[in-house]
Amino acid sequence: MNDRELWGRLVESAVGAHLLNITLEKRLELCYWRERDKEVDFVVRGGKNLIAIEVKSGRRKGSLSGMAAFDKMFTPLHKLLVGRDGIPVGDFLRSDLSDWLRRSR
Numbered sequence: 491m492n493d494r495e496l497w498g499r500l501v502e503s504a505v506g507a508h509l510l511n512i513t514l515e516k517r518l519e520l521c522y523w524r525e526r527d528k529e530v531d532f533v534v535r536g537g538k539n540l541i542a543i544e545v546k547s548g549r550r551k552g553s554l555s556g557m558a559a560f561d562k563m564f565t566p567l568h569k570l571l572v573g574r575d576g577i578p579v580g581d582f583l584r585s586d587l588s589d590w591l592r593r594s595r
Contacts, residue, residue, distance in 0.1 A: 501547035501579055502531060505572055509534065509543070512587045525563075528556040533566075536591040540566035547573040567591065 491497050509532055513520040519535040532543040542560050557569050568590050572582045
C-alpha cells in the first residue's frame with residue numbers, strides 16, 4: 491500500500507476481476523469506455539441499462555470528467571464511484587452488481 495500507483499492498479503484489477511465474474515455468471519456485458527482524453531474504467535450493460543463505474547483508490551483527488559462525458563452521451567442508469575469518497579472497495583467486492591441494474595435512478 492506504500493506504493494500508491496501499484497496499489498491503485500491492484501484495486502482496479504480486483505474490481506475488474508469481480509465484475510468479470512459477475513458479468514459472466516449473469517450474462518451481462520463488460521467493457522470500458524474511452525473517447526479522446528475521457529474514459530470510464532468499467533461499463534456494464536444488462537439489456538438497455540448501463541452502469542458506469544470509476545475506481546479511485548488513492549488519496550489524490552482525481553477528475554471524474556470521463557464519467558460526466560459518458561453520462562451526457564449515454565445516460566447510464568447508475569454512475570458508481572468505487573473507493574475514495576464512494577462505495578468502499580470491500581463493500582463493492584461483496585455486492586451483486588445485477589442489483590444495481592434493477593434500481594431506478
